[in-house]
Amino acid sequence: MTDAVSARERILARVRAAVAGAPEAPAVDRDYRTSHTADDPAAVLGLLHENLADYRAHVHRTAPGGLAALVAERLAERGARSVAVPPGLPDAWLAATDAVRRPDEPRLTPYELDGIDAVVTGCALAIAETGTLVLDGGPGQGRRALTLVPDLHVCVVLAPEQVVASVPLALPLLDPGRPLTWISGPSATSDIELDRVEGVHGPRTLEVILVVSR
Amino acid sequence: MSDKKVRASALDEGRRSGDGRAFVGMPSFPEAAHEAVGDTTLRANLRHATHTIRDKRARAVAELDDWAALREAGKRIKDETLRHLDTHLLRLEAGVTDAGGTVHWAADAAEANRIVADLVRATGETEVVKVKSMATQEIGLNEHLEAEGIAAYETDLAELIVQLGEDRPSHILVPAIHRNRGEIRDIFAEKMGSWGRAAPEGLSDTPAELAEAARLHLREKFLRAKVGISGANFMVAETGTLVVVESEGNGRMCLTLPETLISVVGIEKVVPTWRDLEVFLQTLPRSSTAERMNPYTSMWTGTADEDGPRAFHLVLLDNGRTDALADEVGRQALRCIRCSACLNVCPVYERAGGHAYGSVYPGPIGAILTPQLRGTTSEIDASLPYASSLCGACYEVCPVAIDIPEVLVHLRERVAEEGGKGHRLEKAAIKAASWVLDHPNVLAAGERVASATRKVHPKRLPGPGARQWSDHRDLPELPAEPFRDWWRKNRT
Structure with a gap:
């Protein structure tokens, strides 16, 4: 452990020596935009829809009353016979599907997760300008592996309350103490000739359901 | 030690x-x-x-x-x-x-x-x-x-x-x-x-x-x-x-x-x-x-x-980062967020590829980061600050505004001070060029000769050094008349 302590002290000493006498850096101006979008919930929701779809998420809208039927339809359409269920997911969301429910209590192993067709979750918030869903492991979202290993992710977004316009508006609403996953479309790669291809290790299909309450 | x-x-x-x-x-x-x-x-x-x-x-x-x-x-x-x-x-x-x-x-x-x-x-x-x-x-x-x-x-x-x-x-x-x-x-x-x-x-x-x-x-x-x-x-x-x-x-x-x-x-x-x-x-x-x-x-x-x-x-x-931090011009390289935009716009990178930079950090950012992390004692590291035409495209696209050309020139000075070889030829060429540029009549005459003879210009340059240069490049086409002549005819 003495070695580690000395490396720490050595690095800090080198850092201090390197900048000793350097002028103070100019103050950070935050004169960039907080949002690039008009402050209109319908426009923000429209932009979220458009940007999610642009990165190959499949986006659907429903009133609260139609949610259970839409979830069931999306699972059936994709041939999902089993669905992982995060703790705290409202029972009503899965009321209409006959897919086998696989609750994550006790914790499913990675191999068990690999044998499950789909997962249904909510989210912490969604960002319109970037087409991003943010999950923070809260109720109805579960731990990170749940939305990673199954090949189909059905994510429910409550509009307008969970939708923000931009990254600068999203960050203050998030708790850095929780593990966060930002999801913008299904997994993808640009590693072959810098051309984007969807579908590598994460879920290859992302279905987003926007529940519009007013 | x-x-x-x-x-x-x-x-x-x-x-x-x-x-x-x-x-x-x-x-x-x-x-x-x-x-x-x-x-x-x-x-x-x-x-x-x-x-x-x-x-x-x-x-x-x-x-x-x-x-x-x-x-x-x-x-x-x-x-x-x-x-x-x-x-x-x-x-x-x-x-x-x-x-x-x-x-x-x-x-x-x-x-x-x-x-x-x-x-x-x-x-x-x-x-x-x-x-x-x-x-x-x-x-x-x-x-x-x-x-x-x-x-x-x-x-x-x-x-x-x-x-x-x-x-x-x-x-x-x-x-x-x-x-x-x-x-x-x-x-x-x-x-x-x-x-x-x-x-x-x-x-x-x-x-x-x-x-x-x-x-x-x-x-x-x-x-x-x-x-x-x-x-x-x-x-x-x-x-x-x-x-x-x-x-x-x-x-x-x-x-x-x-x-x-x-x-x-x-x-x-x-x-x-x-x-x-x-x-x-x-x-x-x-x-x-x-x-x-x-x-x-x-x-x-x-x-x-x-x-x-x-x-x-x-x-x-750390691994050399504090060395870069100590260099008041070079330390801006540590702003890098590894986006690689500078590689994608670089004419040198596009032709030479990443391996030639001899480091996990290729391209313009590599040319300023590697010599700072590793020093300039090896042949490859001393040559990296020269792996650029100083066109400035890298600086324009950099999302944290690293002035890569500025650091390149700064590192060239450092290499030159350390007495690297290869600087004699460059000095001679610059000397000849400054003489021509100091004598406008010589320059104008040269341009006219170049335009008049353009049909007979070879596709590749002759002579040592020049031939190697054109092995991998096409020579630019010369216009039919020098700009000065065109200006005199059309604008005066």
Whole structure:
């Protein structure tokens, strides 16, 4: 452990020596935009829809009353016979599907997760300008592996309350103490000739359901 | 032994274990580039890929009308961070520790490799899954682990292509950019079987099928992995949060499924506040993959109950960064967020490819970062500041406004002061040119002769030096008359 302590002290000493006498850096101006979008919930929701779809998420809208039927339809359409269920997911969301429910209590192993067709979750918030869903492991979202290993992710977004316009508006609403996953479309790669291809290790299909309450 | 010597000898070891395949004893940039520009497949692959991404980046950036303000803010945040790096690192250390993580400090490659190997050994495991990380490539971690009997599996698609092909990375973002789809298909078909699950029979060269082959090959490794190794794009001092930005989901697999996570991160990757992410999460994806946002971003603070690894180790790496920090012109290179936009617009990179730079950091940023991290004593490192035409395209696209041409010129001065060879010819040429430019009549006469004789100009230049120059370039076409003559006729 003495070695580690000395490396720490050595690095800090080198850092201090390197900048000793350097002028103070100019103050950070935050004169960039907080949002690039008009402050209109319908426009923000429209932009979220458009940007999610642009990165190959499949986006659907429903009133609260139609949610259970839409979830069931999306699972059936994709041939999902089993669905992982995060703790705290409202029972009503899965009321209409006959897919086998696989609750994550006790914790499913990675191999068990690999044998499950789909997962249904909510989210912490969604960002319109970037087409991003943010999950923070809260109720109805579960731990990170749940939305990673199954090949189909059905994510429910409550509009307008969970939708923000931009990254600068999203960050203050998030708790850095929780593990966060930002999801913008299904997994993808640009590693072959810098051309984007969807579908590598994460879920290859992302279905987003926007529940519009007013 | 002084600190500097300790680091230098450790660096040598790092480089030996690091990329023994070619980086040690690497020829100078002009020699390596000379070979590369003769490779027409490589030139075509690079041209295709860099031009594709170049146009897309421009469109993604144009969507934000406050880009200039975001760029300036990114620059200032990084400058402020570097000015008080000790404070931010200590704050980060406290944040990570409070959240259940353990922080280690590594002054050089050898120290970092030893720390990681010890941590892996303590778990009793003999294999690890890795997320793409420049820092671990820089220190040659995979080779070090291999020597210790630990198999390190790269899981990023491009890194997998490089690892299976026993090749070297040639781009920061897309390490296999020098490979086209046909070459990738051949590597997968031949090599996957000896590393694990073989490629499917009759694999074609469509990117979707290649991605599917990688998915199948790596899935068994992810599911059984007990130890994951990563880098990080950002570390937030205020909260102790690490951020990894990725596309494929291999990052999420490595960060989430294993029981132990080890992240090796350069000390310059810290940002002071949570809010600072609002700048970089807007500028990085657009500069790098030309996306509004990359598919997956993971953020974690220490360890969490019931979610992800139970043990988290952060290894903070110096390895020459404090040398760069001490150089008042050169330290701006430490602002780099590894987006690789500068590579994609660079005319030199496009023709020479990444391997010629002899470092895991190729392209314009590599030309200023490598000589600062490693010093300029070797032939390759002393030649890197010259691997540029100083056109300035790299500076224009840089999302943290690193004035790469300024640093290049500064490093050239340093190399020249150290008395490198090759400066005599340049001096003679400049002397001749200044004489001509000082004598307008001579210049005008020369231009007229050049225009009048343009039908008989050879396609290649004669004479030593000049012939080599035109071996790999086309001569520009001369106009029918010099501009001065045209001006006199039309405007006076």
